[in-house]
Amino acid sequence: MLEAIADKVKRGERLSFDDGVTLFRHPDVVAVGQLANGVRERLHGDRTYFNRNMRIEVTNVCVASCLFCSFAKLEEHSPGAHTMSLADAWRELEVRMDDPPAEIHIVNGLHPGLPFSYYEELLSGFKRIKPDIHMKCFTAVEIHFFAQHYGMTHTEVLERLRRAGLDSLPGGGAEIFHPEVRTRISHDKATADEYLEVHRVAHKLGMRTNTTMLYGHIETFEHRVDHLLRIRALQDEAGGPFQAFIPLAFHPDGNGMRNMPAPTAIDALRTVAVSRLLLDNVPHVKAYWVSMTPEVAQIALRFGADDLDGTIVHETIYKAAGSRSPSGLSVEQLVRLVQEAGRMPVERDTFYNVVREYPRATLPESALKVRDRKANKHLEVLS
Ligand code: V47
Numbered sequence: 001m002l003e004a005i006a007d008k009v010k011r012g013e014r015l016s017f018d019d020g021v022t023l024f025r026h027p028d029v030v031a032v033g034q035l036a037n038g039v040r041e042r043l044h045g046d047r048t049y050f051n052r053n054m055r056i057e058v059t060n061v062c063v064a065s066c067l068f069c070s071f072a073k074l075e076e077h078s079p080g081a082h083t084m085s086l087a088d089a090w091r092e093l094e095v096r097m098d099d100p101p102a103e104i105h106i107v108n109g110l111h112p113g114l115p116f117s118y119y120e121e122l123l124s125g126f127k128r129i130k131p132d133i134h135m136k137c138f139t140a141v142e143i144h145f146f147a148q149h150y151g152m153t154h155t156e157v158l159e160r161l162r163r164a165g166l167d168s169l170p171g172g173g174a175e176i177f178h179p180e181v182r183t184r185i186s187h188d189k190a191t192a193d194e195y196l197e198v199h200r201v202a203h204k205l206g207m208r209t210n211t212t213m214l215y216g217h218i219e220t221f222e223h224r225v226d227h228l229l230r231i232r233a234l235q236d237e238a239g240g241p242f243q244a245f246i247p248l249a250f251h252p253d254g255n256g257m258r259n260m261p262a263p264t265a266i267d268a269l270r271t272v273a274v275s276r277l278l279l280d281n282v283p284h285v286k287a288y289w290v291s292m293t294p295e296v297a298q299i300a301l302r303f304g305a306d307d308l309d310g311t312i313v314h315e316t317i318y319k320a321a322g323s324r325s326p327s328g329l330s331v332e333q334l335v336r337l338v339q340e341a342g343r344m345p346v347e348r349d350t351f352y353n354v355v356r357e358y359p360r361a362t363l364p365e366s367a368l369k370v371r372d373r374k375a376n377k378h379l380e381v382l383s
Pocket of ligand 1: 068069070107139169170171172173174175210211212214246248249250251252255288309317318321
């Protein structure tokens with residue numbers, strides 16, 4: 001069965017729904033990974049991307065009640081609820097202006113009590129501090145909520161936010177599109193069609209966006225394949241504005257699915273590989289190190305992934321759900337992860353323009369460790 005799929009991949013033929021399910025079910029994850037690695041190398045060679053980015057979640061107050069979420073609080077006055085003042089949000093960038101990020105990635109709860117001008121001022125304030133900062137903000141679910149809540153069309157919301165400084169949309173909020181799953185884990189926010197429609201509108205306005213899939217909970221492999229093929233179909237229709245696909249491993253701590261086990265490393269690698277193989281029209285597949293740990297993300301660079309996301313600095317959604325990944329990684333740490341995987345690190349901007357290319361590792365393993373003095377103080381004695 002795998003040989004037939006491998007032949008299709010070699011001929012550059014598109015894989016079917018059944019091929020996708022076969023790949024997910026195939027017992028030899030290394031064989032599936034090798035196929036995906038071939039595609040990854042055909043597209044990108046050894047190049048492995050990351051950027052200097054920073055995550056900010058300005059509010060965790062959210063009217064939706066997603067079963068998988070450990071981050072949201074229903075009301076402003078619930079314990080643990082917080083909404084940043086604009087000044088506090090801007091300060092997050094101001095204090096980092098000696099080594100500033102190139103991108104700010106903002107994902108929030110669906111807050112029912114803020115005026116729309118809060119979001120416009122949020123964006124324009126960051127641009128005032130650093131005019132060339134890239135603002136990758138608000139998931140399609142948030143854009144849909146803004147449209148409903150403030151009585152605008154998707155186009156009006158996006159046009160106003162763009163005027164204030166919005167540059168692209170992140171991929172969050174996709175979860176699993178199939179209604180058998182979505183109605184159980186996310187019944188009271190944008191549907192799959194609404195999520196995809198927001199991206200469609202953004203693409204029509206000339207914006208580039210990312211997209212995601214939250215896997216490893218109640219969904220089946222068929223649901224995952226259905227999800228991936230809906231993304232592929234929209235990408236065909238729109239002619240390529242999805243830049244990256246990010247598979248997000250479910251974390252069970254402190255949410256409505258806390259009795260479920262987290263997906264394993266093998267599932268993470270398999271999902272990266274099958275995504276690379278099915279999404280033949282999406283240029284980049286991210287191994288998001290926050291969701292899969294830096295160690296598994298490093299291996300994923302040989303299973304189809306070509307991007308590690310970025311430095312992040314301070315992440316809270318996965319922290320709340322029990323992730324043991326660090327909050328942020330330095331550029332040096334990202335470079336080392338890539339070099340140790342035998343790949344070539346490339347710092348990029350949000351649109352994948354090259355900022356800086358690093359050499360492939362030619363140093364022996366011990367020397368690599370000693371170079372990262374801050375993270376490996378105990379090894380300095382060896383140098
Ligand atoms: O939308 C929430 C997911 C997403 C949990 O576009 C959870 O470049 C696992 O979308 N376990 C936010 N996942 C993060 C996101 C993202 C990350 C990196 C890069 C990009 C990009 C986008 O996190 C949410 C939701 O799908 N999430 N709770 C949880 N317990």
